[in-house]
Amino acid sequence: MVSYVIRRLLQAALVMLVVAFVSFSLFRFAGDPVNNMVGQEATQEDRRELRERLGLNDPFPVQFGRFVVDALQGEFGISYRLQRPVEDLIAERMPATLELVLVSAVLALITGIPLGVYCGIHRDSWVSRALLTVSLIGVSLPTFVIGILLIYLFSVQMLVLPSFGRGEVVQIGWWSTGFLTFSGWQALILPSITLSLFQLTLIMRLVRSEMLEVMRTDYIKFARARGLSNRAINFGHALKNTLVPVITIVGLNIGSLIAFSIITETVFNWPGMGLLFIKAVQFADVPIMAAYLTMVAFVFVSINLLVDLLYYAIDPRLKVDRGTAAGRLS
Amino acid sequence: MAMANPLLQVRNLVVEFPTRRGTLTAVDDISFDIAEGEVLGVVGESGAGKSMTGAAVIGLLEPPGRIASGEVLLEGRRIDNLPYEKMRRIRGKEIGAIFQDPLTSLNPLYSIGRQLTETIMTHTDMTPTQARARAVELLAEVGIPAPERRVDQYPHQFSGGMRQRVVIALALCVNPRLIIADEPTTALDVSIQAQIIALLKRLCREHGTAVMLVTHDMGVIAETADRVAVMYAGRIAEIGPVREVIKNAKHPYTHGLMGSIPAIGHDADRLEQIPGSMPRLTDIPPGCAFNPRCLHAFDRCRRDRPELIAVDDGQVSCWLYDTAAGRTTAEAKAIVASRSGTAMERADG
Known part of the structure; x- marks a missing residue:
């Protein structure tokens, strides 16, 4: 019984990791958030600065690792639109x-x-x-x-x-x-x-x-x-x-x-x-x-x-x- | 055959099944009695109506099956027309039942003890503690080792034979007067069968419980029953004391049935068999239902349906025994015993 529960919990953790990976990678193709966040008048410089601040220039594995570690602590970042956690x-x-x-x-x-x-x-x-x-x-x-x-x-x-x-x-x-x-x-x-x-x-x-x-x-x-x-x-x-x-x-x-x-x-x-x-x-x-x-x-x-x-x-x-x-x- | 004080009387019982292609008569006008403490065996092929008869007595015919006419009396009270709730109180309390397959008769999700106490408390005023004590006692009585421990276990933790013992305990738990045992050993190993039959026999003798034992196993009947009713195509072909029916079968069907049982020690090359097979309910021939397969059938058998005729200690529904024909019982038995198809002509001539 106990071993069964532990086995199921491990399976659940694996499923969660896969889901996190899929959703995270899918959303990389959901459009460029920077376009929506900055106004029409923003310069190329502003955009680059924002990308840097959001960590969007880092390699994919780094971004994903950061996502998982933060998620485990209950943190999912700052909403691009509402600018709140x-x-x-x-x-x-x-x-x-x-x-x-x-x-x-x-x-x-x-x-x-x-x-x-x-x-x-x-x-x-x-x-x-x-x-x-x-x-x-x-x-x-x-x-x-x-x-x-x-x-x-x-x-x-x-x-x-x-x-x-x-x-x-x-x-x-x-x-x-x-x-x-x-x-x-x-x-x-x-x-x-x-x-x-x-x-x-x-x-x-x-x-x-x-x-x-x-x-x-x-x-x-x-x-x-x-x-x-x-x-x-x-x-x-x-x-x-x-x-x-x-x-x-x-x-x-x-x-x-x-x-x-x-x-x-x-x-x-x-x-x-x-x-x-x-x-x-x-x-x-x-x-x-x-x-x-x-x-x-x-x-x-x-x-x-x-x-x-x-x-x-x-x-x-x-x-x-x-x-x-x-x-x-x- | 008049009985002093029959426990159960079945009078002209007819069980019908309305289907799209017309009404089928599964049990056709049968009458029999069961005395206090008596074991009545009911034998017949599949579809002969033996299980239907049992189900009709206990009021558990599967719809759309219904009792079309006739009466069922328990200690003189009619029980076939009782409202559902009254009949429910009779079931389990006065008439118990045991079904064929012990593996599926018990609810897999409840412990044995829970199923026993629930039945006991439905029919008596016992408290849960008393009912549980009674359940343990019953398990011990049906020969389950370590009943105090086993009472809390679930059906899947018991073997087939053990489960049938539990089923017997459930059927007997409030001491009913009559038990309807429908093929109680068919689903079990041969070695277990004998144990279960012995147990059932012992318990019923001790408690004075009458049994209607439905089976197609003549061996079980021979060992257990006091009397036996042989059914064919929804009717009783012959009913009488078990020794009489087995050793001295009167109906040509019974005679053929007994001839088809292999006997150890007799080196017969071939077993006798009755030609043909039992008619389906949709095309039962006119006259005696057995006439197309009967070696001794004559005109009347194809025309009129025989009623039960009292012969010796039993009854038989066969025109050979019709006293109006001026034949003695001995002559009729001689005809049945002869294997030749021309026996009839000789007897008539």
């Missing part, structure tokens, strides 16, 4: 994105799983057929369309919810939260629904198909023969057996929620990291882009690690010590 910019924007993602993920899980269980058990009822049909919309409609539709309905037509921004936020240390104000919650509703809809339908459909699979197994039949209650069978025996694939997908999806909240943040002008990234791309603000990509990779790698550890918590077969297994199959 990147880590500060990200720290400022992170609470907005994380709160949005948290609410979306919770929303997707607490509605997606019960709906999936319901559809898996009552596969032929008209309710589950209807849910399944509607869920197709969730899976296939692009996020920005959903967002714009919601804005049109609730902000333009009904005038009940704000169409952009976070509302009032309260500062707790460096963390700014929208959870403590009414307008903060109001502002969260539309973006979190927009962001969670795809995940919700995906989770629902996944849980449903896994449930259908599990309900056919012998141990469910035997559980019925033992006279267990439906609740114990459906939620105790069946649902737990669907969890391994569900956790895999959900884990990866929470990663992509964080990484790809960009679109939702753009639609709702949500002051999160996604918006920061989009603006950085437009400006070829390499330090921000590199930091963002590295951070997204870090999120994915840690979620993957967490998911692998959760498997152990769920499935005792993975902890098999070969001695007592006595060479059995499965």
Whole structure:
């Protein structure tokens, strides 16, 4: 177990290094930042001086080495556009994105799983057929369309919810939260629904198909023969057996929620990291882009690690010590 | 055959499967009893309806299968038409079940102890501590070494035979009156099979539990059952005391079945076999379902369906034993015992 975790951590470190390398080298071709930083009237001399100051004249390995060493200390350089440390910019924007993602993920899980269980058990009822049909919309409609539709309905037509921004936020240390104000919650509703809809339908459909699979197994039949209650069978025996694939997908999806909240943040002008990234791309603000990509990779790698550890918590077969297994199959 | 106080009575049970191409009758109008503490073997080929009968009794037919008509009575109470929740309380508590494959009967994610205590606490008022003590006791009873340690282990940590012992413990944990054992040894090694059958037999004798033992293994039946029902194409061909059926088969199908079992010590060059195969549910012939394969079939067999006729200590559904034809039982048995296809003509003439 411990050796497994250590092995996984080493793998994770390697993955991070590769990602850092790829993102760093890619961004060298994302355009010349100096062009954007200096004005039209800047002389050749000004430009050369700036390049020297930013270290852009050093050889590639030196620049990359500097990037990695700084990143390990949590430093990603100075934003070319905003002229402030990147880590500060990200720290400022992170609470907005994380709160949005948290609410979306919770929303997707607490509605997606019960709906999936319901559809898996009552596969032929008209309710589950209807849910399944509607869920197709969730899976296939692009996020920005959903967002714009919601804005049109609730902000333009009904005038009940704000169409952009976070509302009032309260500062707790460096963390700014929208959870403590009414307008903060109001502002969260539309973006979190927009962001969670795809995940919700995906989770629902996944849980449903896994449930259908599990309900056919012998141990469910035997559980019925033992006279267990439906609740114990459906939620105790069946649902737990669907969890391994569900956790895999959900884990990866929470990663992509964080990484790809960009679109939702753009639609709702949500002051999160996604918006920061989009603006950085437009400006070829390499330090921000590199930091963002590295951070997204870090999120994915840690979620993957967490998911692998959760498997152990769920499935005792993975902890098999070969001695007592006595060479059995499965 | 009237029984003094049958534990289970099955009366004219019909199990149907609606399919796109019409309704299939998997179990066709069968009746039998099981007495307190009795072991009834149910044999037949795959698809003869023996497992369906077991599933119908315990109320666990896989949809769209359903009981189309007939009754199932447990100690005189009808149980086939109970609402789901009431039937659930009977399952496990009064009728236990053991299925074919012990490797897949246990939930891989829960410890053995958890699965036992959960069943015990569903049907009794025991506290978790009491239920756990009972679980350990049960594991010891079914012959699992070091039960205090094993109780917290997971199914994958047990061998196939051990898992079937656990399954038996689960089926017996609240002392049901009847156990439906559907091919309990089929998935196991031959050497383990005998142990499991012996265990099941011992436990049921000790607890006075009746068993409906569904299998296609005549050897298991011969060793274990008090009575045996032979099923063919959804109907009971013959039912009677086990020695009677094995040594002195009355139905031509049973006779053929017994002839097809290799016997150690007899140097037969070839095993006898019944020509043809069991009809599919979609094309069961009119009259007796066995008539196309029967060496002794005559006109009536192709026209009318035989009901169970009481012969000696058992019942057989074969027109040869129809008393109206004026043939004695001995004559009918002689016809069945003869291998010649022309036996019928001789008997008729």
